[in-house]
Amino acid sequence: MTHRATQLSVPQHLPELDGLRAVAAVGIIVTHVSFQTGIGWGITERFDYFVAVFFALSAFLLWRRRGLHAPGEYFFSRVARLAPAYLACVCVVLALLPEAHTASPGQVLSNLTATQIYVKDGLAPGLTHLWSLCVEFSFYLVLPLLAWALAGRTRGQRIAVLVTAGILSLGWAFLPFVADYDSDQVNSQIWPPAYTLWFVVGMVAAECEGHLPRWARKVFSWRWLWWLLAAGCVSLASREWFGPRGLVHPEPQEFAQRIVVGAVFGMCVVVPVALVPRETSLYAHPFVLGLGRWSYSLFLWHVAVLSLVFPLAGIPLFSGQVADFVLVLVLTVAGSVVVAAVSYVLIEAPGRRWIFQARQRRRAQPQQEIRVPRIRAAGPGRAGQHRACDSHEPSGQGGGGDGGPTHDGPGTQPGDKALPAQ
Template sequence: MHKSPPELASDIGSITASPPQEHNAHPAYRPDIDGLRAVAILSVVLFHAFPSKLRGGFVGVDIFFVISGFLISTIIFRSLQRGDFSFTEFYAHRIKRIFPALILVLAACYAFGWFALLPDEYKQLGKHMAAGAGFVQNFVIWKEAGYFDTASELKPLMHLWSLAIEEQFYLLYPVLIWGAWRMGLNVLTVVILLGLLSFGLNVGGIEKEAIKTFFLPQTRFWELLAGSVLAYVQLYKPAPFAAWLKRSLFHPLVFRQPPAAQRREAVLNNLLSGFGLFLIVLAVFGLHKGKLFPGWWALFPVLGACLLILAGPQAWVNRKILANRLMVFVGLISYPLYLWHWPILAFARIMESETPSRTIRMAAVVLSFVLAWLTYRLVERPIRFGRNTWVKTATLCVLMSVVGYVGYNAFMRDGLEFRYRQLTERNAQFIWVAENNQNEECKTSFPEFAKTGYCAKSKASGPTILLLGDSHANHLYPGMAAVTNSTVESVLNFGEGACLPFFDVASFQKGGQDPCADRMNRSLKVAEDTKSTRIIVVSSRGPLYLYGKGFGEIADEQSHDRALASTNNPSVSDFREVFKTGMRSTMERLTKKDKRVVFVLDVPELGFDPRSCVDIRPLRLTTRQIRQPCAVSRKDFDARNHEYREIVFSVLRDYPTVKIFDAAAELCDDKWCWAMKDGNMLYRDDDHLSVQGSEYIARTLSKLIDPAHK
């Protein structure tokens, strides 16, 4: 049965009468919206479990944002119109909707992590539990993001960033709309202006600060506000909007023979829903992590979701596909499914110390569905739809506070090391203490560098050896300090993580800002001007800067995406050219100052977690043997480093006084580049030396610096 034209989109805004004891109006149930939730959650789950198969599945989060903005705005707008909007009732409903499943998942992660995680991992879990309970996880993840951040696959509560953004919206948006309504402002105008402002911040920030733009609420609120605009139009201007759509779509310029008037509503709805589904499919299969997102690309899933909601439940796509019983079922459990699936996948990744097998990932998805259904039936529904009392809401708030405190306690107590004392001791080979990055001796001697990444000095005397570079210079420091301890040499370590140690070269995360050029210029200037310094050791993770990507299993981690630029010639976009020019300029200046320069050819990148080489895991999913051999193939190493080494040698041919130290020669043979030698773990992660590895390399490096040194 077709509706008359003025009722085109009224399905979207139809409101049921609220129960007598409640004030706020609530939308009539639309099974197709639950089906749209299913599209969103299935996209996200499949992307997380099989990222190579569904590269753009992350846009499911954007679809959720639109749905949330639409439904929440429908409640607020209609309740304000009726004059009975209640903040207390609004937030009580949000608490009963969100808190029960979240408390359960946080508590379950804490309990499972007690047995499965090492202290440093448990410490981070506790931090994220507190952030998740306080709905500030997006800010925490943003602050953590960077070159030295733990891979997202190893953070069981990483996904709570999106829930935090929704909750921040729920806190601010009702107050703002209520205030605009009371002042007599046009609410639609206010919402549109806020949405345009948020979208402008998103587009303006994505090129320079991609990670910040991805995680912060002000650059994501426009997606929820898109749903808000849709809700307002459908509630207050359905007839004029429907008429405008028909005039536009069935104009003679579009249709030579427009359909009959009685069929136009159905045709319009079907076109809207079909095009909306097309946009979402295009985003899910066409986008990938290499795109700067959200930015303009987010319009695809956002507009697609808006069009599907706008089309109404009678459109063919909505009626036959979205309102299908299976899709509705998935939509009903979509919230607990979102909460469960990522921790299960992340714990599997942690326990395996590598990407789990396809079988394990499939089992994780199945388990996520089972737990989501049980959570929905046994926890979510009874609390959400049971008797409405303030005691229930207060209890949930107390429980959430307790869970947050328990997590914070684990964080403050360094992951509760007493759980596994033996494992803590065996894990010590992977620990990098803060004193290897900074110490008081250096900060006192060079206070202007006290707040930089690295400032460590081995002795009180004037530095004779200066380590200069990124973290691949820093990881040489403990070894050099140890082997020179009984000599007259004093080692100074300057630098900044993920910063190429060349004059006038900007090095930054793609989509981020440059923290490097000024800091490295100042460090290099100290190297030039410090009279006591005779030897300058320059070291960095060279291939990373040439190719802008990580290596091996973490090659796709966005935190390792680097970009180079010349501050003297910003128009040069070729990283190789920037590298060569910066290196040549640096060698020129340092050698002219009569300094002995040692250029370190980088250690091999492993491309895997060296923890997979030793049996330190409290729990494992499989009984397979530990990684053998604990090494990266020489073939892969040579392929990664071939161009890097050619560039280095081509530059240093013009500077014969510069000595070359090949760190890889100490770790590689004809077939393998080893992470372990003689039972000693030489790496602490996929590309940084451990303290043992630092001492191992330093013994040979010190002989090159001072041949008399034994």
């Protein structure tokens, strides 16, 4: 079976993965609440591994359908999907969140352009978590190039290249300009190449979709086992000897081992659901699917909501109290879900529709045309006479304005030729 035939034979939509997005978003909220309440639980702080779940999910979903759309269509779809909610979140947070009023012009510009990880002190209050979107956006940019580079290779060759790239990326933290980090410099340790392995997990899973032997499908169907392994990854990474927690900058070896364990965690959470989907499960529950639909906005807005919960609830930062952790978590999740739902209904979904409709309107605009008269064949008594085409109405359809085919419109004679106006 060819690669394209395999793409067309796999399900276009896997509902459970929407539910898994919701789980990942809530997991990230847990790690941020854990840090800001200062309870000191290493396990909850390592819930930041759900970022690896998001990276693997994106890689799986995009790599499995690569090549089905032209690069222009692909990039347009990504912008329409992501830009409205992202820009709205950045603008609202910078304008209305009190602590964000200290943001410098450089922070404002870099956050609007999703380049904050490439400039010094680019992370702005209320928007610090968007560093991971900078990484993910970079993956979106290079994916068509990766697809082109691996076109024509066998599935085994593609997997070998991807795995090799993932392993080599572990050396990123050891590069001199990365390892010699100082607090007054740009933290290049979190630049996109550092997280290649997390994306590779999803891409390799996409390569294996539809090709798993029966025994492998059986093993991946034991989801409880994979969640136990994922919990083991979190427990391991939470140990003091494994590496620093919180905002302490890790050494190159500590960072590399964090990436490896995060990749295993992402594989344990994503691959069983992606490769052995079910029609009914907790992920496919209507409520969880609803949260999954709002998960992008949920991720975008939760840090701003968390910043407001502390003063509104009268709870100090880093109190270290379990009761504070529970209360802040409940309020943050509830508030973030409400804000995410509003954002989805009023910004994210309408913004995407408006962008696509705007392009459709542009394509539908008729292009002024010049009709070339048709020369009728000479007949008895009509030798040498010419008759112009009956209608000069421009085409009412098609993509004449952007190089697409021109369809015959009302009143156009068969055989007439139309040339765009110069």
